[in-house]
Amino acid sequence: MTNGAEITMLKSKNSNFLVQKTKGFLKADFHVHTKEDPFDSPYIPYTAKDLIRVAAKKGFTVLSITNHHSVYFSKSIKDYARKKGILLIPGAEARIKGKDVLLINIKKDDLRRIRTLEDLEKLKDSALIIAPHPFFIGYKCLRGYLEKYIDYFHAIEYCHFYTRQLVTPFFSFLNGNTRALKLAKKYKKPLVGTSDAHKLYELNTTYTLINSAKKKDDIIEAVKKNKIKLVTKPMNPVLFFRRTLGCVLKEVIPEGLHLRKRIPEDFQDIFQKI
Ligand SMILES: [Zn+2]
Numbered sequence: 001m002t003n004g005a006e007i008t009m010l011k012s013k014n015s016n017f018l019v020q021k022t023k024g025f026l027k028a029d030f031h032v033h034t035k036e037d038p039f040d041s042p043y044i045p046y047t048a049k050d051l052i053r054v055a056a057k058k059g060f061t062v063l064s065i066t067n068h069h070s071v072y073f074s075k076s077i078k079d080y081a082r083k084k085g086i087l088l089i090p091g092a093e094a095r096i097k098g099k100d101v102l103l104i105n106i107k108k109d110d111l112r113r114i115r116t117l118e119d120l121e122k123l124k125d126s127a128l129i130i131a132p133h134p135f136f137i138g139y140k141c142l143r144g145y146l147e148k149y150i151d152y153f154h155a156i157e158y159c160h161f162y163t164r165q166l167v168t169p170f171f172s173f174l175n176g177n178t179r180a181l182k183l184a185k186k187y188k189k190p191l192v193g194t195s196d197a198h199k200l201y202e203l204n205t206t207y208t209l210i211n212s213a214k215k216k217d218d219i220i221e222a223v224k225k226n227k228i229k230l231v232t233k234p235m236n237p238v239l240f241f242r243r244t245l246g247c248v249l250k251e252v253i254p255e256g257l258h259l260r261k262r263i264p265e266d267f268q269d270i271f272q273k274i
Pocket residue numbers: 031033093132196
């Protein structure tokens with residue numbers, strides 16, 4: 001479909017189908033938020049440990065917790081993940097000059113050193129740098145900056161946030177992934193499937209299978225060399241609509257207003273105390 005990137009779009013809920021597809025590969029998600037996120041904590045009901053426990057049950061073997069502009073990583077959480085069969089790689093969704101960038105395999109000090117998109121060059125060899133949801137709605141999406149700084153990015157995210165209707169030719173212009181696919185093809189960049197989960201039901205919808213040994217450096221190298229498969233399942237349209245409504249309201253309500261924190265991301269739990 002793209003530069004040799006293999007995309008499997010799931011139609012079946014049959015778990016045997018998923019197991020067959022993942023055999024012989026590491027199952028990874030490089031973009032997940034947890035309760036420890038300094039920006040989104042009020043909207044996230046699960047902790048890093050909750051995430052690891054659920055991800056292990058769903059067969060994940062590699063995870064990066066990518067909270068906003070912070071590296072949530074310690075020996076104890078790494079050991080907890082290992083006991084559950086998961087290799088945890090430290091990561092963050094950095095906010096650089098107002099734009100989001102996924103940095104995988106970084107340290108807290110690395111994050112402090114990155115002030116501009118040009119600074120990404122300093123991390124290019126050690127980290128895996130991914131453009132998250134680059135063409136979706138929102139001031140924090142990279143949009144034109146991705147192509148301007150394309151040499152600093154190792155991979156482009158294929159976001160879970162779309163419906164089956166949005167992959168048809170007629171509506172594809174409304175799908176942020178359409179331009180991501182085009183750019184990946186143009187610059188021969190791997191497409192990495194992620195959940196960008198803020199709710200646990202988002203996990204396991206879009207993810208990446210990696211043909212690699214279960215070692216951090218090998219995994220990063222395998223992604224850079226595009227030895228991956230993208231597995232993705234479109235969202236339920238009703239849920240998509242609720243989430244869109246939540247996102248739009250958050251975009252228009254100033255961050256300082258208390259009301260903003262009370263807007264649930266999916267409107268499912270609107271009557272719950274947040
Ligand atoms: Zn995110």
